[in-house]
Amino acid sequence: MKNQELEQMLKIARLPEREESYWVRFPGQVMTKIQERAAGVRSLPRRHSLAPLFATLLGGLRLKPVFALALAGVCVGLGFVFGLWTANHSSENATQLAVVRKYYQELEALFPNQIRAVIFDAHGARLELAERADVPVSPPLFLRIGGPQGCQEFVTFSGQSIRIHGESCEVLLDQRGDVLLVGERSVWSSSEPRGKAGAYRVEAGPLYKTS
Amino acid sequence: MVTIDQDRNRIAQRQNDEAEAFEDLVREHQRLIHALCYRMTGSLADAEDLAQETFIHAYQRLEGFRAEARLSSWLYRIAVNQCLNWQKRKQRQDRLHQTWSELDRNGDSAPGDWTKEIQEALLKLHPKQRAAVILTTYEGLNHAEAAQALNCSETTVSWRLFAARRKLKCLLKHLRRPSP
Numbered sequence: 001m002k003n004q005e006l007e008q009m010l011k012i013a014r015l016p017e018r019e020e021s022y023w024v025r026f027p028g029q030v031m032t033k034i035q036e037r038a039a040g041v042r043s044l045p046r047r048h049s050l051a052p053l054f055a056t057l058l059g060g061l062r063l064k065p066v067f068a069l070a071l072a073g074v075c076v077g078l079g080f081v082f083g084l085w086t087a088n089h090s091s092e093n094a095t096q097l098a099v100v101r102k103y104y105q106e107l108e109a110l111f112p113n114q115i116r117a118v119i120f121d122a123h124g125a126r127l128e129l130a131e132r133a134d135v136p137v138s139p140p141l142f143l144r145i146g147g148p149q150g151c152q153e154f155v156t157f158s159g160q161s162i163r164i165h166g167e168s169c170e171v172l173l174d175q176r177g178d179v180l181l182v183g184e185r186s187v188w189s190s191s192e193p194r195g196k197a198g199a200y201r202v203e204a205g206p207l208y209k210t211s
Numbered sequence: 212m213v214t215i216d217q218d219r220n221r222i223a224q225r226q227n228d229e230a231e232a233f234e235d236l237v238r239e240h241q242r243l244i245h246a247l248c249y250r251m252t253g254s255l256a257d258a259e260d261l262a263q264e265t266f267i268h269a270y271q272r273l274e275g276f277r278a279e280a281r282l283s284s285w286l287y288r289i290a291v292n293q294c295l296n297w298q299k300r301k302q303r304q305d306r307l308h309q310t311w312s313e314l315d316r317n318g319d320s321a322p323g324d325w326t327k328e329i330q331e332a333l334l335k336l337h338p339k340q341r342a343a344v345i346l347t348t349y350e351g352l353n354h355a356e357a358a359q360a361l362n363c364s365e366t367t368v369s370w371r372l373f374a375a376r377r378k379l380k381c382l383l384k385h386l387r388r389p390s391p
Contacts, residue, residue: 001380009383010348013329015246016255026259027237030266031230037267 036098074107074127097142101207104140104155113137117156135160140207141171141179147200155207164200171204179204233273237266240283243350244290250345251294253334261297265290287350287360291342298338325386332382340375343368 107115107127113135116128136159143154149165156162158173164183172180178191181202190204244265248258268289269276276285333341339361346357347368354372358365 001384003376006376006380006383007348009325009386010329010333010344010379013250013326013333015249018245018255023238023241026241026262027234030237030263030270031234033263034230034267034270 032098036102070110074110077106097207100142100155104207108140115155115157116160117154117162119162120153122150138173141173141204142207143171143179143181143202143204145200145202173206177206233270236282240286241266243283244286247287247290247345247350248294250330250333250349251291251338251341252297253330257297261290261293264293268293281356284352284356284360287346287352288362291346291361294342295338325383328383328386332379335382336375336378337371340371340378343371344375344379347372 104118107118111129111133113133114129116130116135119126119128135157138157138159140155140157143156143162145152145154145164147165152164154162154171156171158171158179161168161170163169167183167185169181169183172182174180174189176191178189180190181188181204188200188202190202241262244262245258248261248265249255252258252261265286269286272289276282333344336344342361343357346352346360347354352360354365354368358368361368
């Protein structure tokens with residue numbers, strides 16, 4: 001067989017075709033990855049001790065080793081998210097939120113229908129799990145609550161109760177997609193622009209729409 | 212045809228931190244890089260991952276791009292390196308067979324279509340020989356351009372091509388000569 005004949009033969013081999021939508025989507029995927037990695041690199045110098053978090057979570061729950069390992073992995077993820085979270089640069093919010101979404105997805109995969117809330121505050125990151133996988137399926141909500149005692153952020157669901165600096169509040173999602181925060185002394189709705197709930201400043205919305 | 216000046220202007224834009232310009236570059240070169248990665252790996256899924264890594268790597272090292280070279284040659288070099296590293300990490304050729312069996316099920320193979328055999332023969336080459344064949348035969352690079360993309364001398368490219376052709380002829384000798 002001559003070289004030319006071989007060349008002709010090789011050129012017969014076709015490439016599997018991809019749908020046109022793939023080529024439209026691909027550049028955006030690359031840019032998203034680049035932004036995510038850039039955010040990861042920026043967060044590296046920020047170090048937070050995860051030991052107290054592990055001690056609290058593992059000690060309090062008395063878990064089986066395999067479950068404990070899984071939870072430890074989750075905590076590492078949460079610690080990473082918290083590292084990003086505390087960056088507190090408004091220009092990075094969108095990127096941070098993307099990372100939170102990603103980790104929420106991983107948490108949800110580990111504990112389907114069991115997550116009540118993921119809480120980020122000055123003490124670190126905490127995960128509130130139901131004893132059984134019976135948390136009703138609903139869109140995850142993101143809340144950022146600022147007050148005199150600092151800022152708390154939550155990923156939670158409609159129907160769950162959260163404690164905002166010691167005060168219990170119920171989170172509800174109405175039919176229009178607005179988030180309601182019903183406390184003992186006040187009610188706040190995301191339909192009220194720049195509203196306040198008592199002494200707190202609240203931002204809330206679906207996790208996958210908030211920017 | 213993209214000129215070196217066009218490439219240079221695009222890099223200048225990137226250096227001014229214009230991510231949109233880079234997205235345009237990805238859009239323009241994505242098919243070339245996907246094709247190279249596919250022929251190097253024989254796997255659509257791996258080709259996607261490697262193409263993505265190629266562009267991410269390129270973005271992170273754009274400052275190191277020498278504008279006298281063509282951007283496509285530089286991207287080829289990154290992609291080939293990604294593929295060679297992938298080869299070291301693991302072999303996932305089972306996906307190849309899955310892909311081809313899907314093609315066969317879809318009745319997508321024309322009579323006399325030796326795509327599967329040819330791709331399998333390519334995968335039996337040493338990865339560096341395979342890269343030389345892909346860049347010259349499929350991407351149309353001359354030996355000098357391929358040498359630049361592979362970061363080796365033209366003599367090395369020639370030698371790899373010689374060795375690759377010898378092996379391919381042996382592997383593909385059972386196939387009929389394609390009709391003109």
